[in-house]
Structure formats: structure tokens, C-alpha cells
Amino acid sequence: MESVVQEKGNLSIHTENIFPIIKKFLYSDHEIFLRELVSNAVDATQKLKQLASYGEFGGELGELKVSVKLDETAKTITVSDRGIGMTADEIKKYINQIAFSGAEEFVEKYKDKGGDKGIIGHFGLGFYSAYMVAEKVEIVTRSYQEGAEPVRWICDGSTEFEITTAEKAERGSDIILHIAPDSEEFLSASRLRGILEKYGKFLPVEIEFEDKIINNPNPIWTKNPADLKDEDYLAFYKELHPFSEDPLFWIHLNVDYPFNLTGVLYFPKLKNDFQVQREKIQLYSRQVFITDEVKDIVPDFLQLLHGVIDSPDIPLNVSRSYLQADGNVKKINGYITRKVADKLSEIFRNDREGFEKKFDDIGLFVKYGIISEDKFYDKAKDFCLLKNTEGKYFTFEEYREATQATQTDKDGNLVWLYTTDTQKQDGFVQSARKRSYDILVLDSVIDSHFIGTLEQKLEKTTVKRVDADTVDKLIEKDVKLESVLSKDDEEKVKKLFEAVVAGAGTSVVVEPMPADELPVVITFPEFMRRMTDMQATSGQRSMFGNMPLMYTVSVNANHPLTSKLASLDDDAQKALAKQIYDLALLSQGMLNGQDLTQFIQRTVEVL
Numbered sequence: 001m002e003s004v005v006q007e008k009g010n011l012s013i014h015t016e017n018i019f020p021i022i023k024k025f026l027y028s029d030h031e032i033f034l035r036e037l038v039s040n041a042v043d044a045t046q047k048l049k050q051l052a053s054y055g056e057f058g059g060e061l062g063e064l065k066v067s068v069k070l071d072e073t074a075k076t077i078t079v080s081d082r083g084i085g086m087t088a089d090e091i092k093k094y095i096n097q098i099a100f101s102g103a104e105e106f107v108e109k110y111k112d113k114g115g116d117k118g119i120i121g122h123f124g125l126g127f128y129s130a131y132m133v134a135e136k137v138e139i140v141t142r143s144y145q146e147g148a149e150p151v152r153w154i155c156d157g158s159t160e161f162e163i164t165t166a167e168k169a170e171r172g173s174d175i176i177l178h179i180a181p182d183s184e185e186f187l188s189a190s191r192l193r194g195i196l197e198k199y200g201k202f203l204p205v206e207i208e209f210e211d212k213i214i215n216n217p218n219p220i221w222t223k224n225p226a227d228l229k230d231e232d233y234l235a236f237y238k239e240l241h242p243f244s245e246d247p248l249f250w251i252h253l254n255v256d257y258p259f260n261l262t263g264v265l266y267f268p269k270l271k272n273d274f275q276v277q278r279e280k281i282q283l284y285s286r287q288v289f290i291t292d293e294v295k296d297i298v299p300d301f302l303q304l305l306h307g308v309i310d311s312p313d314i315p316l317n318v319s320r321s322y323l324q325a326d327g328n329v330k331k332i333n334g335y336i337t338r339k340v341a342d343k344l345s346e347i348f349r350n351d352r353e354g355f356e357k358k359f360d361d362i363g364l365f366v367k368y369g370i371i372s373e374d375k376f377y378d379k380a381k382d383f384c385l386l387k388n389t390e391g392k393y394f395t396f397e398e399y400r401e402a403t404q405a406t407q408t409d410k411d412g413n414l415v416w417l418y419t420t421d422t423q424k425q426d427g428f429v430q431s432a433r434k435r436s437y438d439i440l441v442l443d444s445v446i447d448s449h450f451i452g453t454l455e456q457k458l459e460k461t462t463v464k465r466v467d468a469d470t471v472d473k474l475i476e477k478d479v480k481l482e483s484v485l486s487k488d489d490e491e492k493v494k495k496l497f498e499a500v501v502a503g504a505g506t507s508v509v510v511e512p513m514p515a516d517e518l519p520v521v522i523t524f525p526e527f528m529r530r531m532t533d534m535q536a537t538s539g540q541r542s543m544f545g546n547m548p549l550m551y552t553v554s555v556n557a558n559h560p561l562t563s564k565l566a567s568l569d570d571d572a573q574k575a576l577a578k579q580i581y582d583l584a585l586l587s588q589g590m591l592n593g594q595d596l597t598q599f600i601q602r603t604v605e606v607l
């Protein structure tokens, strides 16, 4: 059935009801009243400068700073500017009409002349945040227009206001807040300075508080990269992070299409761990501080970076304190990833030696990026470096070429070997080196995940720790060693060692190895060990969480000591087997406590 329109009309809003909402609940943090009022003062100043540049203001600009004054006795905070000011009519239009923004109007009017540059206001609400802390607000203002009369506006936070004539010699506005009893915490100079420094450190107009300028109106991200030297970037870094070591390098971001974004990101010196503090990237919008929570804008792996991003196109909610998820945020995220990858690739190409020197520090970013972002991998695969035990660096492709001839197994798979600890795994490294195998050092917390990604991405390539298997089985070739033991004897040896080893999670195998290998070798099957490692770094309990680390006890059938076992009586057999098993444990750093003490005592007795 077709519906019949009975009535159409406009919704009405009762000011008395909506006003308390705007005053009290629109903004999450009361301290932002100061950000809003100072932003308005900056806007008024910027508008005047722009009008002067369009030839619409011919007077003296004079000194254009914004000043914030605290009067503890009168319980007032005053924000003054020498900007465009307002006439009585303008007050009625811009202030009395809540949610009508003079900033928006200005931008619209001058958009062809580039009038949107640097105007902060947008919603037409910010002024009213003053009532979060003030019981009464006064505006004393004088417009820049010739012959304009100064006016005073007063409102106590009800819906009634009063406009009167006023005395004011100078152009511009004073916004005077009479602080409410429940907000007297703001009548503190250090509190105000703290708020000003937090939000206004890089506002484009000088902000004076207690006779000092608190801001840097021309931060480097607003300048042309071509005009900047390394010293400038380093000095700015010190301004942001006074106690940090110099960064390794930086990226100057500068786009205007399809969104506007500027900024500088620094690569800090990282120690080889994740204990780095995040929230070191600050987000600004038109030089007003917004937040240091940048998790949607900056990909996770780049949150280890430091620096500043400024974008007027980041969608802010009305309170300007957090972001709204939308398509632009995603685009910005993608752009930053690309920029970082391009910069790293450029350094790699132009200064390979310098890049190698820095790689121990930036490897963490690069690997983290490779693991987490396919798009980053596509670029990073050409500059991510692998380091071997001799301290030589290779790209993936270079390493493939270097290892292909010696480390391809009988099925055509390339096997890359690595150590997580050159000291502890020295015996295994030596054995593999004897085969002319190359060994990578992959010892950072992120490497077990990184290796997993490598295996997924690289064709026919597996990666194994040097102690994942006995040396001949690490990379299986067609030629097989013959065992000097008969099958029967091998079975006997296996039984003997099983009795000696007797532990959960272990298995005993008897196999032919070169005679110069140890009589017993303890190995950790790669897959299980890697799972345990990953679980340890991610801090989660997984299905492998409660299992002891599995290992394999490989007895070298071709070792003279193994052959000797057959000639001994039962007790002597057991004693020798125990001793050589303990040696294997010792070489893996697994012989501890009572077992170690007894081993040492037995050894001393024999000697």
C-alpha cells in the first residue's frame, strides 16, 4: 500500500537543552579549551595576514603574537590576539550562532586565492569549550576594519548574552575566561604552560606566556626539504626528544595529492629488542597537536619510528582529539609504508656500505615490515640483508647465488643454515663449515617469525638452524655414508642409549656419520623448536606451550667409541654410553646441576 504524506517539517532544537551538551560533553578533556581559544586567536591572526597579502588590509600588521595571561587573584585566563577582531555584527553571526563557523566561511570565500592555508577552525563549536572551565566569558574585540568600534560580549553560560560598547585601543580580541570554582586547577601557571606546550608547541604564530615564547612557529616539516641540512633535522630531533641518541636517518614526507600530508619520520637507534617505547610519533593537523596515538595512520611496524606527521586531511571528530576511520586513513597508511620502503631502498642503492653498517639497527624495522606487510615485502626483498657468521652481508638474491652450488639438497631444495648463538652452537657451526656450508646469524627476537616468512616467500628454500639435524641430514645429498655396524649391532646400541637417555620428548637414532663427528649429537627438529621460540617471543601460550622442548639423540654408528661399546661388559657399556651422552648434552649447554657435578667427578676419576 502506498503511504500518504501527512506532514513535512523541520526538526527544532531547544538551545537550553543542547547547550549543556556542547559545553560539557563534546570534548573529552577539559584542558582542550585552551587549545581551542589559542587556535581561534591563531586563525584570527592568519586571516589578517592573508587579507594583507590579498591587498584587502592596508594597515600596519605590527607584532602579531598571541598572548596568554593568567591572573590568579581575579581568577581569569585571557587569550589575546592582534588578528582581525570582530564587529558587533560579526559577533552575532559567528559567536551567537552556535555551529556557524567563521573559519569555514573565510576558507570558502577565499578558496580561489588559497585561503584554506592554515586555518584551523572548522566546526564552529570550539569557542564554547571555554564553558567547560569558565562560569562567564567576555570577549573584548575590535575589528581590523576602518572605523570599527570596539565591542564587549558577555555570557554566563546561559542562553542569554549581552553586547555593549567597550574601550579597546588596539585591533584584535581578548577572550577573558572567569574560571568556575570547580576548575580552579587551571589557575596554575605550570598547568597552563604544560597545556600550551602540549598542543601549541608548533603553532604557526608566536604564542607568549609569562613573557616567553613557548612555540616554534616554523617547524622543519613545514619547510622545503631542499632548503634543509642534516643539522636542521638533527636539531629538530633533539627538540622532540631531548634525551635520545641521534637518529640513524630520516624521511621527509611531503604529499599534496590525493591528500595533504607533511612530516618527518626518524629512524631511532634501536637496541635489538622490542622494549622500545611506542607513541613517539605525534600527529598534528595544521600544526595543532592532535594525538600521539597514531596506530591507524602509521602501520604497526613503523610505530617504532619517531617524528611528526601533519595532515589537515586526517578526518578528526569534532573534539579534534581522535581520528575517525575512513578511506583517507588507509591511503595515508599505504603512502607512509611506500615512502619508508623507497627511502630505505634509495640508501641501499646509493650507499651500500653505510646501509650495511646501519643494518643491525634497522634490521628490526625491515624484518617486522616484511613479516607484516606484503606491500613492504615486495620492495624490501631487494634490500633486506642477511648476515653470515663472517660478518658478510647478502641480499636474498645474492645469498641464493652464493649458496646454490653447495647447499641444494637431492630434491633440488635450497637449504639455508643459521645460528641463533655463535658461541653456544659453535660445534655445529664448525661441522657445517667443514662441509663448506655458509651459516647465517639470525639472533634477534623477531627472527623465528622472519624465517617463517622467508620460507613462504622464497621458492624451494628451507631454513634450518645448524643444530636442527646431524650435519649430513641438514642438507641431504644423494651420497649416503655406509654404517660400519650391522643392523643387529645398531639395534643393540639404540637400546643401550634409550636406557641411558630415558627422558620425555627425546628419541634415539643410530646413524652413520663421519668418524670425526662427535659420538653422540643432540639436535632440535627445526619445526618444533621454532614453534617454541615463536611462542616465547609472542608471550602467548600455544598448543606447544606446555611441552618440553623435543630433541633427538643421534648416535654416530661410525665413531670408534661406538664400535668399542660392543667389546665391553654391561656396566662398562652403560658407563661409557652415559659419559658420551653427557658430552653431547654439555656441547648443547644442557648439562646442569647434579648431572654436571657427577659428570665432572667421573671425569676427574678417569683422569
Ligand SMILES: Nc1ncnc2c1ncn2[C@@H]1O[C@H](COP(=O)(O)OP(=O)(O)OP(=O)(O)O)[C@@H](O)[C@H]1O
Pocket (backbone or CB within 6 Å): 036, 040, 041, 044, 081, 083, 084, 085, 086, 094, 095, 100, 101, 102, 103, 104, 120, 121, 122, 123, 124, 125, 126, 127, 128, 173, 175
Ligand atoms: N579570537 C577571535 N578573533 C576573531 N574571530 C574569532 C575569534 N574567536 C572566534 N572567532 C570567530 O568565531 C567563530 C566561531 O569560533 P569557534 O571556535 O566556535 O569555531 P571555529 O573555530 O570556526 O571551528 P572549530 O569548532 O572547528 O574550532 C570563528 O570561526 C571566528 O569567525
